Amino acid sequence: MSNSNEERKSCLRGVGVTKVFGSGSKKTVAVDHVDFDFKEGEIVTIVGESGSGKTTLSKMLLGLIAVTEGEVFYQGQPRDIKGARKKKEYWKNIQAIFQDPFASYNMFHKIDDVLLDCLNMRGCKDLPMEQKVQMMTEACSFVNLKFEELTNKYPFELSGGQQQRLMIARIFLLKPKILLADEPTSMIDACSRSTILDMLTKLRDEINMTVIFITHDIGLAYKISDKVYIMEHGKFVESGDAEEVIIHPKADYTKRLISDVPKIYEEWDLSTV
Ligand SMILES: Nc1ncnc2c1ncn2[C@@H]1O[C@H](COP(=O)(O)OP(=O)(O)O)[C@@H](O)[C@H]1O
Numbered sequence: 001m002s003n004s005n006e007e008r009k010s011c012l013r014g015v016g017v018t019k020v021f022g023s024g025s026k027k028t029v030a031v032d033h034v035d036f037d038f039k040e041g042e043i044v045t046i047v048g049e050s051g052s053g054k055t056t057l058s059k060m061l062l063g064l065i066a067v068t069e070g071e072v073f074y075q076g077q078p079r080d081i082k083g084a085r086k087k088k089e090y091w092k093n094i095q096a097i098f099q100d101p102f103a104s105y106n107m108f109h110k111i112d113d114v115l116l117d118c119l120n121m122r123g124c125k126d127l128p129m130e131q132k133v134q135m136m137t138e139a140c141s142f143v144n145l146k147f148e149e150l151t152n153k154y155p156f157e158l159s160g161g162q163q164q165r166l167m168i169a170r171i172f173l174l175k176p177k178i179l180l181a182d183e184p185t186s187m188i189d190a191c192s193r194s195t196i197l198d199m200l201t202k203l204r205d206e207i208n209m210t211v212i213f214i215t216h217d218i219g220l221a222y223k224i225s226d227k228v229y230i231m232e233h234g235k236f237v238e239s240g241d242a243e244e245v246i247i248h249p250k251a252d253y254t255k256r257l258i259s260d261v262p263k264i265y266e267e268w269d270l271s272t273v
């Protein structure tokens with residue numbers, strides 16, 4: 001958790017952000033007038049049960065689907081991503097990793113090409129190959145992978161945890177301002193899970209990235225985040241400093257999420273706080 005008390009700049013802010021799917025009797029309000037302010041260099045966790053609207057909100061934050069109502073501000077300015085060119089520019093600043101690393105890769109691309117693409121996207125196309133290899137090696141070692149052992153391999157030859165780490169190596173090379181991680185640990189084993197969480201924290205610490213972590217597991221939220229937003233039926237029912245919200249929950253929904261994870265008290269010894 002960050003100790004910094006200084007006022008951080010707003011990175012991504014939303015006012016009344018809403019997403020409605022369908023109409024008439026088939027209408028679903030997936031995200032219902034949510035307000036948020038994610039600061040630079042902050043790890044923010046959005047916690048909610050399945051179907052609460054987390055993925056829909058992430059897609060709006062990423063600009064993959066339109067906002068039905070409300071507005072998103074990026075670095076204090078109304079976000080303008082109309083048209084392919086502006087979207088592409090925005091995507092230099094925000095990147096995502098998803099639940100299923102397997103689905104995130106083009107399986108016909110070797111790992112070296114996956115990483116080289118990132119450098120090219122960052123405008124490093126014309127650098128000498130030697131320097132590119134050095135950058136890719138550094139990115140791999142950031143996630144405890146060995147670049148030499150990965151060359152000429154395909155992503156599907158890696159384990160789930162290694163694939164997710166490779167996703168993080170990509171983020172390390174792309175250096176976006178914001179990383180959105182939607183349930184990145186739900187398909188991997190507990191050991192890899194804690195490694196992935198450590199790496200998200202390290203990205204924040206080393207690159208001052210804003211990390212938006214999405215999970216149904218309030219225990220994970222407590223472990224890594226500065227701020228939490230609790231989401232129920234498309235609304236934020238509670239938000240604030242992670243410790244404050246999780247140790248002194250106000251909303252009944254938050255209390256229920258916590259009671260569903262009894263181990264939270266043992267694992268992080270909240271009981272003695
Ligand atoms: N493309 C879509 N069309 C219609 N309804 C959708 C669509 N995507 C999501 N929903 C609905 O919106 C609600 C929130 O879904 P989602 O954002 O995926 O929740 P979560 O990620 O928290 O599990 C659910 O009721 C879901 O069925």
Ligand SMILES: [Mg+2]
Nearest residue numbers: 051054055056
């Ligand atoms: Mg989801």
